[in-house]
Amino acid sequence: MDEKDVRSYTVTTSVDCDTASSTDFVCYKSFTFLSLKRGEKDSAKAEEPSRLAIEAIEQHRTVQYLTRENHFIQKFDDGMRLIHSRNLQRGILQSLSYALTVSYTFLNFAIGYRYGVYLVSANVTSPFTIFQVIESLNSASPSLLAFGTYLPEYVRARVSAGLLFEMLRERPRIDNSSVDGKKLLLDGDxxxxxxxxxxxxxxxxxxxxxxxxxxxxxxxxxxxxxxxxxxxxxxxxxxxxxxxxxxxxxxxxxxxxxxxxxxxxxxxxxxxxxxxxxxxxxxxxxxxxxxxxxxxxxxxxxxxxxxxxxxxxxxxxxxxxxxxxxxxxxxxxxxxxxxxxxxxxxxxxxxxxxxxxxxxxxxxxxxxxxxxxxxxxxxxxxxxxxxxxxxxxxxxxxxxxxxxxxxxxxxxxxxxxxxxxxxxxxxxx
Known part of the structure; x- marks a missing residue:
């Protein structure tokens, strides 16, 4: 590879990296911002119908003698409808994220091919060098597609993990399992x-x-x-x-x-x-x-x-x-x-x-x-x-x-x- 090819390879590779990184950045920022903003609220609302169902079943006799079966059914139905609506919205966001990723991936190909044709016609680089760059894009595209596919799961896991780690960070004021303290054999006073x-x-x-x-x-x-x-x-x-x-x-x-x-x-x-x-x-x-x-x-x-x-x-x-x-x-x-x-x-x-x-x-x-x-x-x-x-x-x-x-x-x-x-x-x- 001569000096001209090296220079052209560097230029085209930088185009490759810039377009790929722009894909990651746009998809990640757009979806993460929208999802994290409502993730914790969705988690709390998702627990409500389950809590209501458990409570109604455990106290079913009380519910029956108060003749409030329809009341609990309606509240459960309202809660599930809200969750269904939230899931639809999340599905739209996930689809949008995937669509953006796929679109940007193929846009990278289009830019690579078009820019490559320009460089070859301007006698700046050789077709072989362009082929190398296009192949690198082709190799990277499955990863980009996977990124768009698994990003929603990552965001959901991040919300759940955040709640879990917040709970783990809590330290009980009274440690039941502590080995510290005097072992006193009680007399009873x-x-x-x-x-x-x-x-x-x-x-x-x-x-x-x-x-x-x-x-x-x-x-x-x-x-x-x-x-x-x-x-x-x-x-x-x-x-x-x-x-x-x-x-x-x-x-x-x-x-x-x-x-x-x-x-x-x-x-x-x-x-x-x-x-x-x-x-x-x-x-x-x-x-x-x-x-x-x-x-x-x-x-x-x-x-x-x-x-x-x-x-x-x-x-x-x-x-x-x-x-x-x-x-x-x-x-x-x-x-x-x-x-x-x-x-x-x-x-x-x-x-x-x-x-x-x-x-x-x-x-x-x-x-x-x-x-x-x-x-x-x-x-x-x-x-x-x-x-x-x-x-x-x-x-x-x-x-x-x-x-x-x-x-x-x-x-x-x-x-x-x-x-x-x-x-x-x-x-x-």
Whole structure:
């Protein structure tokens, strides 16, 4: 190749590179700008019909008795129509991107051929050199076409990855898996000292205001009060699902923040109003989370929870699968299995969050007997509104406006004639 060919090759190659890069730039910038601008909004809107469908199916009985089936169907249909419209718009953008890429690719060929003819006719270069440049364009064109084809997928993945990485960048304020902190073997004394707390979703409106309470080891403390006074929030703080904004919580005079959270929770059992059971066998649900558990321990816990009797009457006994969320069992049966699960962990502290409030009278009696057995020899914190649960407590703490306003035994508070006496009177009416 002589000097003239070298010069001409350089010129034509630069034309090749310029036109190819212009293709990438135009397609990328145009499509990316349009897609990213609405990608996050589309992702959020795409989740709405799914969330609505799951909610309607899970709460289908409520939907039926409220006769709101058509309402949910219409909302789902509206959501899907919006997604369909968005997908059509995205399809148009994708088609436009591909069309631009193909057009610019073949435009590159046209420019290359036309400019090559001009250079040959001007005796600036040889036909062989032009052939080399055209072949380089031909080799590059599949890549350019692929770029236009996969660009929409790249943009969509970029939006999804952006949301994922944003979530991964979030660091929990309370690290459940941390190995740091003191591993304290609990005796059972608990104290909440001048605690202030408000949930972020409520704009940090204070739920607990200067809340103070001492819970003695081996005794049962009942926390009572009107709905929204902060009773269940106390449980959230004791389990350290949240940290107080101000004040401190101590276990055996050790600050909760300084303790190893996993080790602490292994010594605490919680039985809530709506027990959570997994779609496993009864045996697996009772021993859930425990690596070393024997059959005898599971059966002993079930007997103590008044669950053994109904379990052995089932076709598969302890191997009976309870169904999703325990839907094959009654409310009382689920609650007794949850109590057995709490007992088998041999906790130092037992927390009961309105554990009998959703039960009928017969089931409540059985569950209450199971709870009385479970409380023996343990520190027990009870959130309750039924007198049958409160009467047996060693101490009753009355909460109003986020603070303890009365504290004492059932009889002492009745004699006081204050807020607790009014509460009992309303309960008996």
């Amino acid at each position: 608990i104290s909440l000292n001048n605690v202030y707390f408000g949930y972020q979703v409520s704009g940090r409106k204070m739920i607990l205001n200067d809340f103070s309470l001492k819970i003695e080891r081996g005794k049962t403390t009942a926390i009572v009060g009107a709905s929204g006074c902060g009773k269940s929030t106390v449980i959230q703080l004791l389990e350290r699902f949240y940290d107080p904004i101000a004040g401190n919580i101590n276990y055996d005079r050790e600050c909760l923040r300084d303790l190893n959270l996993r080790y602490l929770r292994s010594q605490i059992s919680l039985v809530g109003q709506q027990p959570t059971l997994f779609n496993y066998s009864i045996r697996e649900n009772i021993g859930y989370g425990l690596e070393k558990i024997t059959e005898d321990e599971i059966i002993a816990a079930a007997k103590q929870a008044h669950a053994h009797e109904f379990i052995i009457k089932m076709p598969e006994g302890y191997d009976t699968v309870v169904g999703e969320r325990g839907n094959k069992l009654s409310g009382g049966q689920k609650q007794r299995i949850a109590i057995a699960r709490a007992i088998v962990r041999k906790p130092k502290i037992l927390i009961l969050d309105e554990a009998t409030s959703a039960l009928d009278v017969e089931s409540e009696k059985l569950v209450q007997e199971a709870l009385e057995r479970a409380k023996e020899g343990r520190t027990c914190v009870v959130i309750a509104h039924r007198l049958s649960t409160i009467r047996g407590a060693d101490t009753v703490a009355v909460v109003k406006n986020g603070k303890v306003i009365e504290q004492g035994t059932h009889q002492k508070l009745l004699a006081l004639g204050g807020e607790y006496a009014n509460f009992v009177q309303k309960t008996l009416l």
